[in-house]
Amino acid sequence: MDERYEPAAVERSAQQYWNEARSFAATEDPSKGKFYCLSMFPYPSGRLHMGHVRNYTIGDVLTRFARMQGRNVLQPMGWDAFGLPAENAAMANGVAPAKWTRDNIAYMKKQLQALGFALDWEREVATCDPSYYRWNQWLFLRMREKGIAYKKTGVVNWDPIDQTVLANEQVIDGRGWRTGALVEKREIPMYYLNITAYADELLGDLSSLGGWPERVKLMQANWIGRSEGAEISFPLADDARSALRAAGQAGDALKVFTTRADTLFGVTFMAIAAEHPLALAAGARNPELQAFIDECRRGSTMEADVATMEKKGRRTGLHVLHPFTGKPVEVWVANYVLMGYGEGAVMGVPAHDERDFEFASKNGIDIVTVVRPHDGSWQKAEAPWQVSYGDYGVIVDSGEFSGLESMAAVSAIAAALDKKGLGRKRVQFRLRDWGISRQRYWGCPIPLIHCEHCGEVPVPDEQLPVVLPEDLVPDGSGNPLGKTPSFWKVDCPTCGKPARRETDTMDTFVDSSWYFLRYASADNAKAMVDERVKYWLPVDQYIGGIEHAILHLLYSRFWTKVMRDLGLVTVGEPFANLLTQGMVLNHIYSHQPAEGRRTYFNPLDVDEEEQNGVKRWYATRADGSRLEVNYDGLGTMSKSKNNGVDPQSLVEKYGADTARLFMMFAAPPEQTLEWSDEGVQGAFRFIRRLWTAVYQHVSAGPAAPVDKSALNAAQKDLRRAAHQGLTKVTDDIGRRRTFNTAVAAVMELLNAVSRFDDRSPQGRAVAQEALEIAVIGLSPIVPHVCHELWKALGHREAIVDVAWPTVDRDALSQDALTLVVQVNGKLRGQITVAVDADEASIRAAALADETVKRFIGDATPKKIVVVLRKLVNVVV
């Protein structure tokens, strides 16, 4: 071996070996336990970023570890290749999204290969390939046949200047990002997937996901948001009835859903969404109200905006009747009620709901108390709002229901409503159906044809896939597909007359909802999936960013259940174990000129200076000039903040192993990781120390085997350190998934080997064993250098194929233990006792310790707590 560690050469030769040996090509082998290790596939944005490196290194460590444990491992990779950034790049550079995307894939694939991941590239998929997305289309048609896919109107952001639909991220402060025009809401027909039909199962099955982080399950449960309550109909008063009729609509009642039917007698107003039919009917005869409705419709639909905006409302002048008292209740239009939620209408009970309280106070609406607290702490709900107004209690002033407990009242009121035909108990989910239509080009075409004579006609299976033309370049004004007659001008498959092809494409979450199934059948051109999914699924370990905790994971779970119900797969849950890795953060530096835009500076170009305890930061610009900048704290690495670190330059400077080691060592995988250049150098230094230690050891020639019966105390100590280290590394990687502590354990072992200076045959034998354990233990994390070091240690077999070693229990055995002694819970001394010492002798030894005696003084111990193998606490 070379004396110096040269990462480039080491990595080239290790990668060449894996390629030639096809080390990571997976084949189905029922005789071996399988391990399907999957990392979330990347969006091909152009270059890998550090989040990818972290994600894929975690997956790779687990993959290589499982391989060495004898599992049949599949670790595939692919590309989430449809999406908005390709269209944005097209607009900026005039390149077709297809070319941009494929060039990016080619480049990023090289980057992934340079990092030495144990990937089976023979199963690679890209969602923009017709051979992939044809199955989106095929399954969509199956869902449509089953009624799971259906059409209804949905609200979108409309840019009136570009005449185009905008994504939420393209709307900045209510204006289009390119045109600056005020964005309008528009209702258009869209296709939806009936995920709410699976809501109960998606919620219930969470409890079977033992290998998922609790917090992710909790987030999903909250998202699904099952609530038990009642649906209540408020009959329309004559004014409302006639207004609706005038608007050409029919209706007898205003329906709401509430979890607090017990507060029904406290209703003093009704609030409806601006898009509610009753609101539109009222607006038609009231210009002022219509203006307010228009204003609401311009507002954001994003939950965060709706929740934080000022709650505004206007009276409609129309009324509904209370289902029990028959008293008229006025209907208001409110900007915080959304048409897409529940019934698009809520009953207003200001005394017992904070939002209603705020609304009523502002608009001079009555507040009627109908619940009293058990502790009698208040009688009447009055300003300011108190949290306990919303609690359950005893019902008052509610007719026949007065005196009931809230819980009992909910049931009794629902039952009474049921009898009157004005309501019933109902379960409501917060979860809404999944709208998959996108008025965009770079996505999977929806396989439908609109015919004047036959209506909506599915593209026949044998004509799939509907291929997306790849030569279009979006310009920001509308969907290019709509301007391409060669795409949309088709003959109706049913009647043969001229018809129009659907030009909307699918949400890219569709693409990523089943790619993990396709890897198992990637080469099958005849079917979406085949029997090989039975062998590989479920995924044994899924790894991805915490930012996907809800949407992607929920959609994938839903899609898998649909495919199961269609008989295509046998599993109901796709991911048995989930690891959500934290984000990669870096410092943010910016400069805000008196006029103009804030500019961000890359941390690499910023120096810190400290004068008189005051820190200042200076950026060096491309022309060499310096500028004082602000430090804005830590944030996720992003282009917009210019605080990304390019993995490529890191690999070129230090090698892939250093990049991998730093990522694994700097923080446990689930936590955020702060970038540190010094930390990277430290990782590199450690690899070099390991290299030097092995070099010095093997330079003295081959070592003899260990003779366990012929070891002196120091040799036994090193063996114990080695096997303790192995125990820890095995547990940390295999069970705890804390790679940072696994690395620390190997570092400790290497420190012990370095201190150990014994050139005797048994000394060298023990050193050899310790170095082998260090190299094996580190090999899943830094596979290239370990490949080389393993050879240098005298082995023929490549380390990638070596079995993970077992711990030698004999090496761990010890004769004596050190216990700590506390007096009143404070550490006062240490005692050494035999491993098998009984409690009485430990007690005696503790009381005999000089320092302990000093602290006990004349007092008699009241209590002595002995925790075996750990400590003694003397209480005086």
Next chain:
RNA sequence: GCCCCGGUGGCGAAAUCCGGUAGACGCAGCAGACUUAAAAUCUGCUGGCCGUAAGGCCGUGCCGGUUCAAAUCCGGCCCGGGGCACCA
């Protein structure tokens, strides 16, 4: 605003299921060795305060509680991050 997570030395962190020696391991810093010199490398020290030392006191975001014993459990608060349905 709502849901979820986190907060421990100058810094990243460790203390594992189920409360038991707080700060493993690394970075940065300081001192020393090697060198003509520098870099690299190696060795030692490194939570704060008091003390020549032995040793003592304080210390895990803040306030309070449970316990022989709390970073860990409970209640309340402050701060930071993630998600909120068309970014992926």
